[in-house]
Amino acid sequence: MKLAIIRCMQTEDYCPGTSDFKAIREKTGAFEGVAEDIELIGFTSCGGCPGKKVILRVRELLKRGADTIAFASCIQQGRPIGYPCPFAGKMKALVEKEVGESVKILDYTH
Numbered sequence: 001m002k003l004a005i006i007r008c009m010q011t012e013d014y015c016p017g018t019s020d021f022k023a024i025r026e027k028t029g030a031f032e033g034v035a036e037d038i039e040l041i042g043f044t045s046c047g048g049c050p051g052k053k054v055i056l057r058v059r060e061l062l063k064r065g066a067d068t069i070a071f072a073s074c075i076q077q078g079r080p081i082g083y084p085c086p087f088a089g090k091m092k093a094l095v096e097k098e099v100g101e102s103v104k105i106l107d108y109t110h
Helices: 017-027 054-063 088-102
Strands: 002-006 039-047 068-071 104-106
Touching: 002 017, 002 054, 017 039, 039 054, 054 088, 068 088, 088 104
Parallel strands: 002 039, 002 068, 068 104
Antiparallel strands: none
């Protein structure tokens, strides 16, 4: 798996992504049951509310080899701030439309 993670820009100041990296390393959370090696291709933010830059960032991640896009838990589940992104559904729909069936999309990381 060649993984790219999209995170919430609002959490960058206090969340370094260590729980995401631990979930990848230990194959827990969204990565439970992944038999193949997981290579992290990129770790970037949505670009800020309302996530309009996510498509440009996904295109760049795909150019760099990503075959799986994960929305970090801060976006879909509101971890660690306790507030899921109100634009999460729209961002996911835009990404799905952009990448089609060729790229796997994960709703969370840990």
